[in-house]
Amino acid sequence: MTKAIPAVSTSGLSKSYGDAVVLHPLSLDVPKGEVFGFLGHNGAGKTTTIRLLTTLLAPTSGTARVAGHDVASDPIKVRASIGYLPENVRLYDRFTTRENLTFFARLSGVAGPVEAVRETLDFLDIAPLADRRVGTFSKGMRQRVGLAQAILHQPEVLFLDEPTSGLDPMGVRQLREIIEKLHARGMTIFMNTHLLSEVARSCTSIGVLAHGKLVFHDSMQAVADKYDERSLEDLYVGVAERGPEVAA
Amino acid sequence: MPDLLPSLSGSVTTIALRDAREQLRDRFLLWATLALIAAAAVSLVTGAIALHGDAATYAAARAQLLALGKGASAIAAPEFYPLKLMRGMIEQIEIMGAVIALVAGYRAAAAERGRQTLALILTRPMPHWAYTLAKIIGGMGLAAVSLAVVFLATAILLPIVSGIGLTMGDALRLVLTWAAGVLYLTALFTLGFGLSLWAKSPASGLIYAFALWILVVLVAPQIGDTMDPDNQVAGGVFAQLSIPKAEQDRIKAGFAGYETFRNGIEVASVTKHFERFTFAVLGIKDTYTGAPLAKVMAEKQGDLLFLFLFSLGLGGLALLRPINPDRLTKES
Amino acid sequence: MTPARLIARQSLSGLTRDRSVLILIAFFAAMVLVTAWLGWSATNTVDAIYVDAATYLAASGQPVPPNPVSQSAPLAVLRNLGVYISLIGAFGSIVIGQLLIETDRRAGTLPLIGARPFERSDLALGKMRAMVTATGAMMAVAAVISVAMLFTIPSLVVRPGDLLRLALFLVAGWAYITIFGFVALGAAARMPATASGLIAATVVWLVVTFVLPELTANVHPTAAINPVSTLATTPDSVFFHLMSRVLGPLSLAEGFAWASGDLLSFLPDGLAPRGPVPPAVALPVALILAGLFAAHSSAKLDLNAGGPDA
Numbered sequence: 033m034t035k036a037i038p039a040v041s042t043s044g045l046s047k048s049y050g051d052a053v054v055l056h057p058l059s060l061d062v063p064k065g066e067v068f069g070f071l072g073h074n075g076a077g078k079t080t081t082i083r084l085l086t087t088l089l090a091p092t093s094g095t096a097r098v099a100g101h102d103v104a105s106d107p108i109k110v111r112a113s114i115g116y117l118p119e120n121v122r123l124y125d126r127f128t129t130r131e132n133l134t135f136f137a138r139l140s141g142v143a144g145p146v147e148a149v150r151e152t153l154d155f156l157d158i159a160p161l162a163d164r165r166v167g168t169f170s171k172g173m174r175q176r177v178g179l180a181q182a183i184l185h186q187p188e189v190l191f192l193d194e195p196t197s198g199l200d201p202m203g204v205r206q207l208r209e210i211i212e213k214l215h216a217r218g219m220t221i222f223m224n225t226h227l228l229s230e231v232a233r234s235c236t237s238i239g240v241l242a243h244g245k246l247v248f249h250d251s252m253q254a255v256a257d258k259y260d261e262r263s264l265e266d267l268y269v270g271v272a273e274r275g276p277e278v279a280a
Numbered sequence: 281m282p283d284l285l286p287s288l289s290g291s292v293t294t295i296a297l298r299d300a301r302e303q304l305r306d307r308f309l310l311w312a313t314l315a316l317i318a319a320a321a322v323s324l325v326t327g328a329i330a331l332h333g334d335a336a337t338y339a340a341a342r343a344q345l346l347a348l349g350k351g352a353s354a355i356a357a358p359e360f361y362p363l364k365l366m367r368g369m370i371e372q373i374e375i376m377g378a379v380i381a382l383v384a385g386y387r388a389a390a391a392e393r394g395r396q397t398l399a400l401i402l403t404r405p406m407p408h409w410a411y412t413l414a415k416i417i418g419g420m421g422l423a424a425v426s427l428a429v430v431f432l433a434t435a436i437l438l439p440i441v442s443g444i445g446l447t448m449g450d451a452l453r454l455v456l457t458w459a460a461g462v463l464y465l466t467a468l469f470t471l472g473f474g475l476s477l478w479a480k481s482p483a484s485g486l487i488y489a490f491a492l493w494i495l496v497v498l499v500a501p502q503i504g505d506t507m508d509p510d511n512q513v514a515g516g517v518f519a520q521l522s523i524p525k526a527e528q529d530r531i532k533a534g535f536a537g538y539e540t541f542r543n544g545i546e547v548a549s550v551t552k553h554f555e556r557f558t559f560a561v562l563g564i565k566d567t568y569t570g571a572p573l574a575k576v577m578a579e580k581q582g583d584l585l586f587l588f589l590f591s592l593g594l595g596g597l598a599l600l601r602p603i604n605p606d607r608l609t610k611e612s
Numbered sequence: 613m614t615p616a617r618l619i620a621r622q623s624l625s626g627l628t629r630d631r632s633v634l635i636l637i638a639f640f641a642a643m644v645l646v647t648a649w650l651g652w653s654a655t656n657t658v659d660a661i662y663v664d665a666a667t668y669l670a671a672s673g674q675p676v677p678p679n680p681v682s683q684s685a686p687l688a689v690l691r692n693l694g695v696y697i698s699l700i701g702a703f704g705s706i707v708i709g710q711l712l713i714e715t716d717r718r719a720g721t722l723p724l725i726g727a728r729p730f731e732r733s734d735l736a737l738g739k740m741r742a743m744v745t746a747t748g749a750m751m752a753v754a755a756v757i758s759v760a761m762l763f764t765i766p767s768l769v770v771r772p773g774d775l776l777r778l779a780l781f782l783v784a785g786w787a788y789i790t791i792f793g794f795v796a797l798g799a800a801a802r803m804p805a806t807a808s809g810l811i812a813a814t815v816v817w818l819v820v821t822f823v824l825p826e827l828t829a830n831v832h833p834t835a836a837i838n839p840v841s842t843l844a845t846t847p848d849s850v851f852f853h854l855m856s857r858v859l860g861p862l863s864l865a866e867g868f869a870w871a872s873g874d875l876l877s878f879l880p881d882g883l884a885p886r887g888p889v890p891p892a893v894a895l896p897v898a899l900i901l902a903g904l905f906a907a908h909s910s911a912k913l914d915l916n917a918g919g920p921d922a
Contacts (some may be wrong), residue, residue, distance in 0.1 A: 086403045088605040111404035118510040124298075124394035126305050130344045141286035181400060202531070315815075322826050326852075331851035368826055371833040376818055383811055390806055454676040483714065483807045487632045487707050490814070491639060498699055499643065503838045506650055506692055509657045517658055521665045521677055531664045538657055555834075 037100045039064045039189045039220035040085060044094030047080050055247045056096055059137045064188075065204040065220045067211060069235035071228070071250075071268055077244040078224040079119070082191050085222070086116050112141065115182035119194040119249055124173065125167030129158065129177050133184055140185035142251070152184040156210060171204035179210060183219075190214065192223040196230060209236050209279075228264050240271050247271045285550045291406040294412035299388065300421055310421045312380045313426045316434050319376050321412065323368025324434065328441035331365065361569055362442035363450055366457075370558050373427070373461055374551050378497050381465040382489045384422055388415050390482035399608045410478075416595055419469035424604060431458045453573065457558045460587060465532040467591040468493070474598040477607060479525045495585025497551045504546030509535075550590045557583040615730035619738025620745065623712050627746060628710060634917060636775040637750060643696040644754045648761035655681055669795055680871035685877030686768040687869055691839040694872030697785040698865055699837065701750055705789040709796030710810040712739050713910065715734055726915030736910035740903065743793045755779075773815065781875040784891075787899045788868045789922045792817050794902035798909035811884040824863040828856045828886050831866075842869045843880055860887020867891035 042064040045057040055077040062068045072078045083089040083097055087107040099113035123132050130149055137145035153159040160177050162167070166177060182190055196204045204227070211221060211234050222259045225231060231252075233237055240248035240254065242259065248271040255264065303309045345351070349385045392398040401411055431454055446454075466580075472489045479485030510516040518528045532539065546552045556565075560580045563569040568576050577584075619714050631916055643905055659681045669676045716722050725735065758778065762770050795816050800809025825831035825842065829852060835841035842865075846856045860866070871891040873879035 063579075083605050088402055088608070089481075090400060108405045108407065111403050112402060116403040118396050118399045120396060121400070122390075123397060124302065124395060126302060134292065135298050136400060136404070139286065139291055139401060139406070141405055191597065319823060322823055323832070326830045329849055329851045330847045333775050333852075335849065368832045372822065375822055379814060386807065388875045404666065433711050453920060481718070481806075483710075483810065484808065486638075486807050487776075490703060490707075490810075491632075492637060494699055494703055496641075498837055499696075501834065502695065502699075503646070503650065504694075505834065505838050505841075507654055509654065509661055517661055517680060518665075518679060521662070521669070522674070523665050523668065526669055527665075531661055531668075534664060535657060535661070575845050 038062055039066065039096075040068070040095065040096070040098055040222055040261045042085075042096040045081075045091050045096045046085060046093045047077075048092045053246055055084070057166045059094075060239060060249060062219050063218065064238065065215070065218050066225065066237050067215050067235045067236040069231040070222065070224045071226075071238060072224075072241035076241040078087065078241055079193055080195050082116075082222070083222060085192055086114060086198055087111055111168070113188045115185065115187035115190040117175075117178050117182040117190075117195055119197050121178040123166045123177060123181070125142065126165060127163055128163050129153070129164045129180070132177060136181040137184050138241060142185045148184050149180075155183075155213070156180050167241060171198050172200065172206070175199060175207070176187060176210075179207070183214065187219070191220060192221065192225075194224055194226065196227050196236050198226060204230065206251045228268060232264055233258065240268060242273075243272065257278060286405060287412055288317060291404070292410050292414040292417065294299050295401070295411060296418040296421065299418035301389075301417075303384075303422055308384065309422060309426060312384065313429050316372070316377060316380065316426065319372040320369040320434055321349045321432055321437060323363050323372055324437055324441050327365040327368055331442075335355075356478065361563055362438045362446065363453060364564050364569065365438065365442055366434065367564045368558070369557065369564070370457070370564070373378055373430075373464075374555060375497060377427075377461070377465055378468045378551070380426075381419070381468035381533065382472035382486070384491075385419060385469040385474070386476040386482060386486040386489065388419065388469075389476035389485065393477070393482055393607065393609055396609060399605075400443065402603065402605075402608075403595050410604070412473075412599050415473055416466065416470055416598065419473060420462060420466040423465035423469060427458050427465065431461075453561050453563075456561050456573075460554055460557055460561075460584065463587050463591045464550065467550060467587075468595050470591070470594045470598050473546050474594075474601070478608075480602065488500045496549050498586065500549035501546055501552050501555070504542050504552070506543070507538075507542040527556055547586075550587060553583040553586040554589075555579065572574060577587045615728075615734040615788060616737035616741060619725075619735060620741035623715075623739060623742035626715055627708060627711065627742070630715070633708060633711065636700070636707060636733055637753065638665065640700045640704055640750060641753050644762070645758045647690055647692040647696055648765065650692050652765050655684070655689060684838075685699070685774070685884060686762065686770050687876040688776050688783075689765065689768065690762070691878045692779070693754065693758060694781070694844075694869060694876070695786070695837055695839050697754065697789060698821065700852060701747075701754075701785060701789040702792045702821075703794035703814075704750060705743075706810060706813045707749050707797075708797040708818065709743055709793040709813065709906075710800045710807070712742055712797055713800035713809060713913065714806070715879055717800075722913070722915040727898070729753040732911045733907075735913070738799060738909045739910050740794070740906055743797055743906070744790055747786055747790045747793055748868060751782045754785070756780050766831070777875045779876070781830055781872060782867060784871045784875065784895060786862065787895050791864065791895075791898050791902040794899075794906035798902070798906040801906075801909040801913040804914065820863065821865045824859055825866050828859050828863050829850065836865065838867065839872065840877070842866065843873050843883055845880075845883060846886065850916075856886045857888060859896045860885070861889040863887070864894065867894050871895070 038061040040060070042058050042060045044057040045055065046053065046060060048056045054156055058081065070078050080089065084091050085096055085103060085109050087103050090104065096200050098110045101109040101113060103110050124135075127135070130153075133149040133152065134145050137148050142148045154229060155160050156179065158173070158180065161173060161177065166174060169177065179195070180193075195207055199207065209260070211223075214221060237251045238248070239246055247258065248267075255267070392401070402408055414495060435451070437445060471492065472486065475489045476482040476485030479488060510518060524533070555582045559565040560568040560576045561573070563571065659679065662679045664675045664680065665836055716725065744805070755778075759775070762768060762840075792813055794814035796809050799812035803809060803812065821832040822836055825836045829844055829846045831844055835844070846852050866886050868891065870879065870883070870885045
């Protein structure tokens with residue numbers, strides 16, 4: 033039996049700026065269909081990792097494959113396979129939701145952009161926002177449109193960078209429901225987050241990054257077998273401060 | 281995964297068209313065009329009034345000479361070439377047009393960085409240089425449309441203020457000047473866009489772009505102009521000393537080294553090449569007034585080539601330079 | 613230390629750490645140096661041309677007019693300084709005015725300042741104090757370099773009266789560039805979008821420098837930045853005489869150019885300032901009005917807005 037190609041696979045992937053190492057060699061496999069929660073303190077290297085995987089940044093060493101394509105040698109195919117929602121996205125203020133989404137659908141090479149936009153608006157339950165200018169939206173509404181642009185071409189892998197940042201509890205819940213629906217469709221989701229409660233509820237596996245090093249990586253099931261939600265916080269703080277032996 | 285990878289030209293067109301629509305919506309293009317039309321109109325009208333003043337002075341002097349029983353050949357009649365009135369307007373494009381192009385370039389970069397949409401575009405299946413190319417094409421379109429409206433307004437205004445209709449030849453000269461203007465402004469748009477995209481913050485990029493503008497558009501030609509000995513004395517040194525033209529040329533020949541240096545400073549500026557080309561095509565420079573277009577083009581192809589290569593080189597530099605992912609937001 | 617002084621000190625300290633400001637000041641200093649060289653080199657050339665021309669005129673039996681160089685005063689060697697002050701100095705001042713507000717806005721520190729116990733007017737005073745100090749420092753740089761150059765160029769005999777005229781010229785230059793700094797500061801306070809203050813003040817400066825001189829005296833943009841060509845007489849027509857009277861007091865670039873010519877002794881004989889209000893009145897009035905605009909705008913500054921991507 034052939035082993036399934038992981039959705040995300042890195043081997044010794046690192047990033048440095050001069051002498052400053054932002055990401056130490058990272059070897060990580062995220063299987064297809066997972067919701068992977070990437071945890072870490074501010075400045076741990078999570079955003080750098082996402083930028084490396086989305087081809088925005090070139091690695092200093094190592095390799096990475098997303099949806100089976102090498103980020104360095106085949107960036108266009110990688111980009112055709114991914115969706116990306118950066119932190120605090122604002123989109124084009126003077127354009128309506130539909131205009132924003134049609135633009136990004138075309139850039140992603142979607143054959144029927146109008147139809148794809150309509151389906152995505154319905155899927156995310158934001159059809160009433162379709163013809164309103166994004167500049168008038170609240171943070172939560174804007175975040176949903178941001179998410180729409182990331183999924184309207186039905187990517188294999190969806191990268192979310194702190195998607196709950198600045199959202200109210202209702203917005204967080206709505207986002208969680210969307211992630212669950214996308215997961216049910218078989219989409220792989222790679223999510224940077226600070227919110228442990230979200231990790232506990234949404235993710236199927238987690239990794240913890242501390243000072244540029246991956247210090248913990250396991251399935252959520254394995255974590256749940258050992259820890260309840262309160263202890264997840266202890267686990268996170270422990271591995272982030274003292275290393276993987278804490279989780280042992 | 282999408283059904284098809286988008287074609288490169290499709291992506292470039294999509295981005296350029298979106299930019300064009302945004303520019304139309306936020307009225308920047310409208311205000312920029314109106315500002316240029318206003319500056320051009322001021323130049324044309326004041327130039328025409330000054331010319332009418334010269335004509336009236338000439339007519340009075342001529343009448344006085346004739347009344348005294350002398351010939352009028354001692355005083356030169358003012359020349360009536362409507363395109364000559366465009367001198368101030370061309371200089372306004374050199375200076376104000378350049379500032380507008382820099383600001384347009386800055387806006388094209390700052391808007392994407394501020395909204396984080398740059399990251400969204402760069403994670404689409406197309407090479408990053410295609411994004412830069414689309415932006416430059418968008419900027420070129422902006423310059424082309426804006427200048428076309430300005431030149432059209434000029435073509436309507438010129439016969440009114442000068443009282444002389446334009447010929448087809450004049451129209452062709454206007455088209456050539458428009459094309460040179462589009463090249464010139466595209467180069468400055470690219471400069472503003474590139475610096476605002478690459479600098480730590482777009483505002484810093486704009487500051488650097490303005491500083492370069494002062495150096496290239498104002499200071500370099502100004503140094504060359506100031507070093508011209510004829511500009512050192514009010515009314516001109518040769519005129520004040522009453523030296524005839526032939527003797528002027530002999531004396532000037534003795535300062536060939538100085539003149540080469542002075543000219544060298546001037547030609548380091550792309551603005552000067554734009555000015556020399558357009559002044560010759562429009563006959564603003566006396567030596568080219570009324571000269572056939574073919575002769576002017578043959579003599580001034582070097583300036584046009586410089587303008588073209590400068591724009592191409594700057595565009596190439598912008599396309600080749602990778603976009604720094606640490607510059608995806610406004611402050612990085 | 614008063615709140616206004618604290619704000620001024622903090623703002624100035626920030627400016628000295630801003631690379632773009634330092635580059636602009638270095639650029640300005642370099643151009644002041646170039647000014648003296650330009651004046652010296654061009655004067656030498658005119659002198660040499662005169663010697664050639666005098667030989668020709670004498671040989672052809674024509675009267676030899678006096679040497680234009682011997683008629684010019686030593687300070688005239690600095691005639692380009694006025695141009696660079698009105699180009700680079702004014703632009704530097706605009707950048708500083710913009711940064712004084714924008715730095716705090718982008719850093720998200722405006723709400724933190726607003727939550728401190730002092731009056732809004734202290735904030736405005738502090739920012740304006742920083743502005744006048746920064747432009748004063750720029751003029752001090754110009755003063756040191758130009759005095760050093762005056763005493764270095766051989767053939768120049770500088771008298772105490774010349775130094776007084778130079779000092780007055782630098783004060784006029786300071787007033788001129790500070791006007792645009794205040795406009796940028798006020799515009800940045802009123803318009804929260806990035807670089808709006810910079811763009812708005814630059815537009816005002818462009819109109820003053822390149823459009824008004826065309827209306828008052830048909831001075832084309834290129835001539836407007838030549839210290840000699842810009843001092844042209846008003847064309848003899850009703851339109852220009854009217855425009856000169858109406859717009860002359862607003863045409864600050866021409867006013868400053870006239871004051872430069874007068875103080876540095878290269879003003880053509882009999883050339884009157886444009887319009888009925890002399891620059892000695894128009895420049896201080898414009899400075900006060902720009903200061904009031906900056907004070908009012910920065911006192912009304914929205915302290916809630918801000919953040920890196922605002």
